[in-house]
Amino acid sequence: MSALSASSRSAFVGPEPTSSDLARTRARSNRRLLVNGLRLAFLVVVLGSWEIGTTIDATHKDGLWMDPFFYGRPSGIASQLWTWIQNGTAQGPLWLQVATTLEEAVLGFLIGVGLGVIFGAALGRIRLLADVFAPYIKALNAMPRVVLGSIFIITIGYGIWSKVALAVVLVFFVVFFNAFQGVREVDRVLIANARILGASERQLSTHVIFPSALSWILASLHTSFGFALVGAVVGEYLGAIHGIGIVIATAQSTFNPNGVFAAMLILALVAITAEVGMTWLENRLIKWRPNAITDVHI
Amino acid sequence: MAAAIELRHVTKRFLTPAGTAYTALRDLDLAVQEGEFCAVVGPTGCGKSTTLALISGLEPPSEGEVRVRDEIVRGVGRDVGYVFQVDAVFPWKSVLDNVATGPRFRGVNRRDADERARDWIKRVGLAGFERYYPHQLSGGMRKRAALAQTLINEPRILLMDEPFSALDVQTRTLMENELLQLWSTTRASVVFVTHDLEEAIALADRVVVITAGPGTVKGVYRVDLPRPRNVAEIRFQPEFSRIYQEIWNDLRDEVLVSYERTKRVVS
Numbered sequence: 001m002s003a004l005s006a007s008s009r010s011a012f013v014g015p016e017p018t019s020s021d022l023a024r025t026r027a028r029s030n031r032r033l034l035v036n037g038l039r040l041a042f043l044v045v046v047l048g049s050w051e052i053g054t055t056i057d058a059t060h061k062d063g064l065w066m067d068p069f070f071y072g073r074p075s076g077i078a079s080q081l082w083t084w085i086q087n088g089t090a091q092g093p094l095w096l097q098v099a100t101t102l103e104e105a106v107l108g109f110l111i112g113v114g115l116g117v118i119f120g121a122a123l124g125r126i127r128l129l130a131d132v133f134a135p136y137i138k139a140l141n142a143m144p145r146v147v148l149g150s151i152f153i154i155t156i157g158y159g160i161w162s163k164v165a166l167a168v169v170l171v172f173f174v175v176f177f178n179a180f181q182g183v184r185e186v187d188r189v190l191i192a193n194a195r196i197l198g199a200s201e202r203q204l205s206t207h208v209i210f211p212s213a214l215s216w217i218l219a220s221l222h223t224s225f226g227f228a229l230v231g232a233v234v235g236e237y238l239g240a241i242h243g244i245g246i247v248i249a250t251a252q253s254t255f256n257p258n259g260v261f262a263a264m265l266i267l268a269l270v271a272i273t274a275e276v277g278m279t280w281l282e283n284r285l286i287k288w289r290p291n292a293i294t295d296v297h298i
Numbered sequence: 299m300a301a302a303i304e305l306r307h308v309t310k311r312f313l314t315p316a317g318t319a320y321t322a323l324r325d326l327d328l329a330v331q332e333g334e335f336c337a338v339v340g341p342t343g344c345g346k347s348t349t350l351a352l353i354s355g356l357e358p359p360s361e362g363e364v365r366v367r368d369e370i371v372r373g374v375g376r377d378v379g380y381v382f383q384v385d386a387v388f389p390w391k392s393v394l395d396n397v398a399t400g401p402r403f404r405g406v407n408r409r410d411a412d413e414r415a416r417d418w419i420k421r422v423g424l425a426g427f428e429r430y431y432p433h434q435l436s437g438g439m440r441k442r443a444a445l446a447q448t449l450i451n452e453p454r455i456l457l458m459d460e461p462f463s464a465l466d467v468q469t470r471t472l473m474e475n476e477l478l479q480l481w482s483t484t485r486a487s488v489v490f491v492t493h494d495l496e497e498a499i500a501l502a503d504r505v506v507v508i509t510a511g512p513g514t515v516k517g518v519y520r521v522d523l524p525r526p527r528n529v530a531e532i533r534f535q536p537e538f539s540r541i542y543q544e545i546w547n548d549l550r551d552e553v554l555v556s557y558e559r560t561k562r563v564v565s
Contacts, residue, residue: 192356193386195374197451198403207399211390288390288431 047074072257077265080258089247098266100242101232104160105270108167109228116172116224117217120179125209130180137176145169149231149238158239167231171224178220182213215289218282225274229267300368301329302487303353303455308362309512310348322348324512325362330504333485337498339549340508340516341556346491347383349513350457353489354378366455376404379453379486381461387432387443393419394428396443400451418446421480438469445473449480456486460493474501474529482526495549499541500529507548510556517548 054068068076084094091097123130149166156162186209194208236245244263251259310323322345330336340346351357352364355374364371366378387396398415402408419428422442432440441461448456462470478501481488492498498505499521507516521541523532532538 189382189384189386190388193380193382193447194388194399194403195356196354196378196380197400197447198374198376200403203403207403208388211388214390286390288392289433 050074068257069255070257072261076258077261080256080262081265084262090250091242091246097242097244097247098270100160100240101229101236101244101267102270104163104232104235104243105167105225105228107160108164108231109171109225111164112168112171112228113175113221113224115168116175116220117179119172120176120217121183121210121213124180124183124213125205137173141173141177145173146230146234149235152235153239158241163232163235163240163243163245166235167228170227170231174224174227175217175220178216179213182216183209185216186212215286218285221278221282222275225278226271229271229274233267301365302332302334302367303328303330303489304365304368305329305349305352305359306363306365308352308359308364310345310352310357311360321512323352324514326508326514328506328515330487330489332487334504335481335488335490335502336504336506337490337492337502338506338508339492339495339498339545340513341510341549341553342493342560343556344508344511344552345513346493346508347459349508350380350459350489350491353455354380354457356380375455377454379448379451379456381444381448381456381458383460383463385432385437385440385444387440387447389432392429392431393424393435393443396432397446397450399447404451414450415446418450419443422446422449422476438465438473441465441473442476445477445480449484452484454486456481456484456488458488458490460491462497463492463494470497471530477501478525478527478529495542495545496533499523499538499545500527500532505541505545507545507552510552510559516552517545519545 050066050071051074053066054071054073088094089097123133146166148169149162152162152165156165190208190212191204194204199207232243233245233248236243237249238245240246244267248260248263251257251263305326305328308323308326308328309321311319311321314320326345326349328338328349338346338349348357352359353366353371355364355366355371355378358372366375369375388399391399394412394415397418398408398411401411401414406414416428419425422445424439424442424446427435427439432443435443441464444461462473465473474497488502490498490501495505502521505519505521507519508514509516519541523535523537523541
């Protein structure tokens with residue numbers, strides 16, 4: 001008996017690293033170096049050909065390969081960003097635009113996730129509610145919800161709340177369906193086991209159903225912050241005082257492709273930062289799971 | 299003395315997705331005495347697991363009555379422990395939290411529950427693994443955790459549904475011996491479902507053979523082998539083979555019936 005546990009324990013603690021282990025570690029770090037190098041090379045090639053394609057002209061009789069008037073130019077994007085950082089945009093300082101969009105996206109995300117989890121869990125647990133509301137939810141989900149943006153701007157106005165509302169609507173359905181499915185898909189045996197062990201209905205929810213649904217819900221958070229950002233930017237684009245969306249709209253109407261690309265770059269940075277944060281949160285909340293998600297991280 | 303578990307004329311029907319009724323058990327009578335280790339064997343799909351679901355109160359019978367310690371079963375009772383065939387430990391809880399779950403559900407405060415859990419983790423041989431999550435353990439270790447999780451509630455009625463069928467033969471024999479040793483200290487009334495006749499005879503005081511579905515009792519056999527038993531060695535005793543042959547004569551027909559049926563479904 002004790003022999004068994006001792007031998008199985010060694011599988012986890014592991015013996016001293018051998019030379020082949022060290023070789024494997026070295027091979028892995030070499031590989032990472034190679035991957036990062038190739039990534040950098042790819043970026044240089046793409047940006048370089050873009051820059052050169054929009055610059056080389058004088059000697060060429062047909063003029064430019066790509067007209068920077070339409071396609072912008074990396075150096076132009078950089079100087080546009082620098083101008084915004086130094087002098088601000090037409091809508092005011094750059095940080096204010098970023099902060100406004102971020103505020104709308106985060107508020108929309110939080111409210112949407114909250115409502116999505118509550119309604120998803122409730123409908124997943126209570127069969128009658130699910131049966132009653134199923135057709136309405138399907139109908140609402142089938143509708144292209146971005147068009148609601150116009151309604152929100154008319155009813156709520158040009159302030160941040162019309163954008164928050166649009167973000168909420170976009171986020172809600174993603175989270176709702178995942179929470180609903182998560183609650184429904186709980187292993188029957190785990191529920192039976194909890195009931196035998198003496199769980200009350202409330203304990204069943206907190207100890208079994210919610211933790212089990214959590215991995216579904218968390219998986220939806222990745223996509224839903226993206227949706228919150230879409231809601232905020234599209235809302236601003238339709239009409240706003242501040243925000244990245246209105247910066248893009250202004251750049252578009254003044255035929256300034258560098259401005260559009262610069263704003264896109266800022267949005268991408270915001271989205272990537274959020275993604276990193278979400279992965280961190282996920283790994284903290286479901287540390288019981290085999291590293292399915294961190295493994296994807298190359 | 300009243301029996302610890304009593305099933306009287308129990309019939310259980312399920313509604314199939316197609317809308318027809320499927321009879322899993324028909325007119326089943328079974329009694330298990332206080333402190334008795336009773337094994338239930340039968341071919342696949344004969345309603346062995348259904349029997350346990352009825353005793354535990356997870357499922358109500360369609361007809362007849364189920365009594366546990368002389369009370370009609372209505373819903374899940376406090377005295378019952380249930381070890382499932384598949385992994386039923388909670389994957390999001392550490393071994394310690396998993397084992398402490400029962401007492402926590404039953405209102406014991408965290409400190410006392412953890413203390414009792416540590417004791418049981420030691421008893422099933424998992425000391426040192428308190429902080430591990432189930433996915434970090436081997437199948438046998440998960441089964442030990444499940445056993446501790448069930449036994450910590452000190453159930454008077456212990457239901458086991460092919461608990462060791464997923465384990466390799468060596469681990470299985472070890473676990474069987476450990477189960478007998480743990481049981482000898484608690485003396486709960488056990489209903490142990492298995493399709494493995496050797497396992498049934500090695501462990502039980504009494505073996506009940508269930509017919510191919512719809513299940514009903516085909517025969518009951520006493521196993522008068524002395525305790526404490528060593529599961530690994532008891533198989534070599536002449537008395538063991540005599541009992542085995544006697545029961546196998548009954549069981550063989552049922553296994554054949556069930557086999558013929560699956561063949562017909564497949565072809």
